[in-house]
Amino acid sequence: MTATVTPLHRKAAPSLEPMVRLVEADMKQVNAVILDRMQSDVPLIPELAGHLIAGGGKRMRPMLTLACARLLDYDGTRHHKLAASVEFIHTATLLHDDVVDGSGLRRGKRTANMIWGNPASVLVGDFLFSRSFELMVEDGSLRVLRILSNASAVIAEGEVNQLTAQRRIETTEERYLDIIGAKTAALFAAACRIAAVVAERDESVELALDAYGRNLGIAFQLIDDAIDYLSDGATMGKDTGDDFRDGKVTLPVILAHARGSDEDRQFWRDAMEGRRASDDDLAHATRLLRETGALDDTFARARIYGQRAVDALGGLGSGHARAALVEAVEFAVARAY
Known part of the structure; x- marks a missing residue:
């Protein structure tokens, strides 16, 4: 049964532009940190890292750090290095993921592992993780260090969980949600x-922003997993059906397998294996x-998580920062349409 959810209303197509404009000045400082900290006396490191960092990504995660700081009226500079740290974590995981998945395309470009090989991609990913932790330590907050280091560990656990679930059609919806949540x-x-930490707000604000980001992230991944079957390389930056050919048991597959005939279920088992x-x-x-209805219901589920993200903002902030964060949710969900 298709879930019913209050839509996130907007007349024009939602985009990340409001967030980009909101954090433009701060993002210049973040990019300067990224450029500085990806340098090395070993030429391959900045060459390979630069290939991915300059590869057309939306930089959504560091922009979220900056936009949330604006929401809380933070007027310092600590968030610049921390947003760069977030981007380094993300970039490192992409390098490692492409090796694990054997991916040949990322954001419409050849992946680093296809150009320089798997060993170099893994090692440069390790270098970026190290740079990320250097930036956390320089910030000097044990709480920030705890939050970001825990996230790094959870991401790795999620990737291992996904790897062990790969090609296993019996993967449950609960396990799938655990995987994408991580x-x-x-x-x-x-x-x-x-x-919230750099803005010196209390734990309730931390938890509210955590809930916003977590629900946004789940909605974002649900949409990615659905449009893997609908999109093309120009839209998604990867080939249509990569997840299908890799045997990744995502929510659309779980739902279709559960609802199908015996013949359909055998097809899904053969496909995933x-x-x-x-x-x-x-x-x-x-x-x-x-x-x-597996795709429609996956989209509907994403809208539910998107609404939860918006609701998590509660009474936090107002004006351009809040509007940009709300539209970021709408953008994440609207990519399906």
């Missing part, structure tokens, strides 16, 4: 939460996802 939502949550991976098989999978 591998994606944990960094969204931490990126938002640390703004790697025995049905042709273009025709992908087209058949997409038809089943549509016919069973």
